Amino acid sequence: xxxxxxxxxxxxxxxxxxxxxxxxxxxxxxxxxxxxxxxxxxxxxxxxxxxxxxxxxxxxxxxxxxxxxxxxxxxxxxxxxxxxxxxxxxxxxxxxxxxxxxxxxxxxxxxxxxxxxxxxxxxxxxxxxxxxxxxxxxxxxxxxxxxxxxxxxxxxxxxxxxxxxxxxxxxxxxxxxxxxxxxxxxxxxxxxxxxxxxxxxxxxxxxxxxxxxxxxxxxxxxxxxxxxxxxxxxxxxxxxxxxxxxxxxxxxxxxxxxxxxxxxxxxxxxxxxxxxxxxxxxxxxxxxxxxxxxxxxxxxxxxxxxxxxxxxxxxxxxxxxxxxxxxxxxxxxxxxxx
Numbered sequence: 170x171x172x173x174x175x176x177x178x179x180x181x182x183x184x185x186x187x188x189x190x191x192x193x194x195x196x197x198x199x200x201x202x203x204x205x206x207x208x209x210x211x212x213x214x215x216x217x218x219x220x221x222x223x224x225x226x227x228x229x230x231x232x233x234x235x236x237x238x239x240x241x242x243x244x245x246x247x248x249x250x251x252x253x254x255x256x257x258x259x260x261x262x263x264x265x266x267x268x269x270x271x272x273x274x275x276x277x278x279x280x281x282x283x284x285x286x287x288x289x290x291x292x293x294x295x296x297x298x299x300x301x302x303x304x305x306x307x308x309x310x311x312x313x314x315x316x317x318x319x320x321x322x323x324x325x326x327x328x329x330x331x332x333x334x335x336x337x338x339x340x341x342x343x344x345x346x347x348x349x350x351x352x353x354x355x356x357x358x359x360x361x362x363x364x365x366x367x368x369x370x371x372x373x374x375x376x377x378x379x380x381x382x383x384x385x386x387x388x389x390x391x392x393x394x395x396x397x398x399x400x401x402x403x404x405x406x407x408x409x410x411x412x413x414x415x416x417x418x419x420x421x422x423x424x425x426x427x428x429x430x431x432x433x434x435x436x437x438x439x440x441x442x443x444x445x446x447x448x449x450x451x452x453x454x455x456x457x458x459x460x461x462x463x464x465x466x467x468x469x470x471x472x473x474x475x476x477x478x479x480x481x482x483x484x485x486x487x488x489x490x491x492x493x494x495x496x497x498x499x500x501x502x503x504x505x506x507x
Contacts, residue, residue: 204236207408210259211239212247214435216362216445217389219426219454220282221260224415226429227422232414233407239433248274257397258408262286263387263468264315270487271472271479277398278465278488280391280409280458282416287388287453288319289365290377292357293350299327299376308340308349308358316359318471319379319386347371362448363441380453385464386471388453398489409458409492410501416458417505420450457502460490 207230211218221239224230230237242250248269251259259266259276266276296302302324309316321331329335338355340346346358347368357376360368365375379386391412398405419426427442436442465484473479496502 204231204234205404207235207237207258207404208240208256209237209408210242210247210251210256210261211433212242212244212259212261212265214241214433216430216434216436216449217262217283217287218260219430219434219449220389220412220416220419220458222429222433223419223422223426224412226425226432227415227418229411229415229418230408233411235408235411245269248276251276251392251394257393257401257404259392260389261392262315263390263464264318264471266390266392267465267468267479267487268472268476271469271476271482275394275396276392276487277395278387278390278392278460279398279405279490279492280412281387281389281461281464282391282455282458283389283453284385284387284455284461284464285382285453286315286319286361286379286386288316288359288361288379289375290320290323290357290379291347291350291360291365291368291373292376293353294372294374296356296374296376299329302327302329302335302356304334305356306336306338308338308346308355310341310343310346310359311339312337313475316361318474320359322471322474323377347373363436363445366441366444384467385461386467387461387464390460391458395489398492402492405492406495409496412458413496413502413505416454416456419454420456426450456506457493459493460488462488462490 211221225237225239240256245265247259247261248266250256252269252274263278270276307320309320324331324335331337340349343360343364346360347364349355350358350373351371393405423446427446430436430442430445436445462484465488469479469482469484
C-alpha cells in the first residue's frame with residue numbers, strides 16, 4: 170500500500186478483529202484481570218491449617234483476584250513477621266496471636282476454623298489416674314509454649330501444683346517427647362496430632378484429650394491487623410469468601426483435599442493422609458468459620474495465668490465479627506453451602 174493511500178477495510182480482517190475482541194471479553198474476570206498480591210502466613214505444615222491448604226489448592230484465591238504467596242514461618246515467629254508488615258493474613262492459634270496482642274501487637278481475629286486444641290496429655294501405661302502423677306515428670310516443648318500453658322491449669326484443677334507436685338521439663342520436639350515417654354525418661358507429656366497417633370502405636374496412652382474437654386481454645390484462626398482490615402476491607406472480605414468456598418471444597422472433594430495436605434501439610438503416607446482427612450472433617454473443622462468469642466475469652470484467661478497484661482481484657486478488643494456477619498447477612502455463606 171502506497172504512502173498516503175487510505176487503508177482498505179478487509180472483511181476478513183474485520184472478522185478476525187471481532188473474533189479476537191470476543192475471545193478477550195469471554196475470558197473470566199479472574200483470568201483476564203490483574204491479580205493483586207496477597208501474603209498469607211501459616212506457622213506449621215499441619216492439618217490444623219487444612220482449610221487454607223484446600224483453598225489454595227482449589228485455585229479459589231486466584232478466583233477472588235489474588236496472586237497469593239504462601240509463607241511458612243515457624244511458630245511464634247509468624248506473629249513477629251506479620252506485625253512487621255511482611256504478611257497480610259495469617260492462620261494461627263488464638264493463644265499465639267493473643268500473647269502478642271495483649272502486649273500491643275495490632276492483630277485481630279476475623280474467622281475461626283477449629284475451636285479446640287488438638288493436643289493430648291499422654292502418659293506411660295503405668296500411670297492410671299491423675300493422682301498417680303504426683304512426684305512424676307511431664308514434658309512440654311518449651312516453657313511458655315502452648316503445651317506449657319495448657320498443662321499447668323489442668324494440673325492445678327487436679328490438685329497438683331506444677332513444679333512442686335509434678336515436675337515439668339522442656340524437651341523440644343513432640344516426637345522426642347513421645348520417645349522419652351516410651352523409654353520412661355519422663356512419665357508423660359503434652360503431644361499434638363499427628364505425633365499422638367504415633368505415640369499410641371508405642372503403647373502410650375491418653376489421659377486427657379483437650380479436644381474433649383469442653384474448653385474452647387481455638388487452634389486455627391484467621392487474623393489480620395486492625396489497621397489492614399480498615400484500609401483493605403474488600404480484600405479481607407474477598408479472602409474470606411475464598412476461604413469459605415475452600416472449606417466447602419475440603420468437605421466435598423476428598424482427593425483435592427488430600428492432594429493439598431500432601432503438598433502443604435508435611436504428610437506423604439497415603440494411609441495417614443486418609444486418616445487425617447477423615448478425622449479433621451468429621452471432628453475438628455467447622456463448616457462455617459465464625460469467630461468464637463468464648464474461645465477468645467478462654468484464651469485470654471489462659472494467658473493471664475502467666476501474663477498480668479491479659480487480666481481484665483475483653484474478647485471484643487481482639488476480634489472483629491463484622492466480616493463474617495456481612496457474608497452471612499448478604500447470603501454469601503448460604504449460597505456456598507446450599
